[in-house]
Amino acid sequence: MQMINLERKKAMQIFFRPAICICRLLISICAILLLGACAQDNKLGHAADDCESFGELRVVCGVQAPEDLALLPDASGLLLSEYGGMQGSGGRISLFDIDSETVHVLYDADSANDLKLAQNAWGELGCEQAGEFSPHGFDLARRPGGRWQLLVVNHAERESIEFFELYPGAAGDWQLAWRGCVLAPGNVALNDVAATGSGFVVSQMSSKSRFKTLWSFMLGRDNSKLWRWTLERGLDAIDGLDGVGFNGVxxxxxGKRFFINAWGEGKLLVYDRISKKLTHEVALPHGDNSTWDAASPGKLLVASQRGSLFSMARCVSKHNTNCATPFDITEFDTRDMQHKILFRSDGQYFGGGTTAVRVKDTLYIGSFTGQRLLIAPVGYGTQSL
Known part of the structure; x- marks a missing residue:
């Protein structure tokens, strides 16, 4: 009987193999055509070197794809994660001074100071500092002892989470020191990270296979997990917490909760760490990064794109130009799950927004493409909503 079943299984595989191959070929062709069409779509957006203001909107030029932002502890400026791409390098962590609107690099792969001589004190034993650097999502938070810790997802050379300490230098200016790292499993593509006090959680957006990623997004198949790390237990996936395209976390x-933007599902998921269950699923189109609003405790600012998977995919191949995908910045109240839009862009002047920080009545907004940081008033584009 077992032989018969094996023969049947083998026959079915042979029968369906041509269809599977054809499907894979068609999806690959579609992906190539979509990515190749990027040049036509992006001609609608402003050029990467367009530094002129547009009504109430203005930009700071000379920054490389500021994919994630964090407000400094003294609110004097922002940390920028200057994204180098999923397989790239050449990214950096920079500091934007709000008063002077200038940017200077705090850390990159070519740092020639004591950053390169630092020892692994906070991360996984045996994890060594990478020679290349391409940051993605990051999180600035205090460690239990009070020191400021910056956790950074790094794609260059390996998938890892890098630990940095942010501290004031002798002249009072903010400095970064590398303090360790944690390596991720070989085939995962990470996205964002959040400190938990005893460690961190990090979102896996997909696998590293482009074909599997495109296939899973198109069919709505689970391809993402939330991983949790502590020094005692190491890095483990949280059981039962799977989804499509986990992004910001x-x-x-x-409150012992995690907030996960399931980009591929159009939802914001709320996970209770005590009951180990999802307690809420809130409709939110293509949520990217979330940042805690320093001015409003308990509220998150969530960037969400209003374009399709294909429009975002087309922007990937034009990393240095404006992605003309419309987006919103939404204020999400974690106490009652209510939310409202604080900013809306049609994408033409500045699109593909991935993160936002509010300072008084001003929003600072970054994107995974282009070479600009957007500065906009709270409420822009929402008058007709």
Whole structure:
């Protein structure tokens, strides 16, 4: 009987093999055509070197794809994650001074100071500092002892989470020191990270296979997990927490909850760390990064794109130009799950927004493409909503 079943299985595989191959070929062709069409779509957006203001909107030029932002502890400026791509390098962590609107590099792969001589004190034993650097999502938070820690997802050379300490230098200016790292499993593609007090959680957006990623997004198949790390237990996937295209993640350590933007599902998921269950699923189109609003405790600012998977994919191949995909910045109240749009862009002047920080009545907005940081008033584009 077992032989018969094996023969049947083998026959079915042979029968369906041509269809599977054809499907794979068609999807690959579609992906190539979509990516190749990027040049036509992006001609609608402003050029990467367009530094002129547009009504109430203005930009700071000379920054490389500021995919994630964080407000400094003294609110004097922002940390920028200057994204180098999923397989790239040449990224950096920079500091944007709000008063002077100038940018200077705090860390990159070519740093020639004591950053390269630092020892692994906070991360996984045996994890060595990478020779290349391409940051993605990051999170600035205090460690239990009070020191400021910056956790950074790094794609260059390996998938890893890098630990940095942010501290004031002798002249009072902010400095970064590398403090360790944690390596991710070989085939995962990470996206964002959030400190938990005893460690961190990090979102896996997909696998590293482009074909599998495109296939899973198109069919709505689970391809993502949330991983949790502590020094005692190491890095483990959280059981039962799977989805499509997990992107930004935030941790409410007082309320013992995680907030996960399931980009491929159009939802914001709320996970209770005590019951180990999802407690809420809130409709949110293509949520990217979330940042805690320093001015409004308990509220998150969530960047969400209003374009399709294909429009975003077309922007990937034009990394240095404006992605003309419309987007919103939404204020999400984690206490009652209510949310409202604070900013809306049609994408033409500045599109593909991935992150936002509010300082008084001003929003600072970054994107995974282009060479600009957007500065906009709260409420822009929402008058007709």
């Amino acid at each position: 935030a941790s409410d350590n007082a």
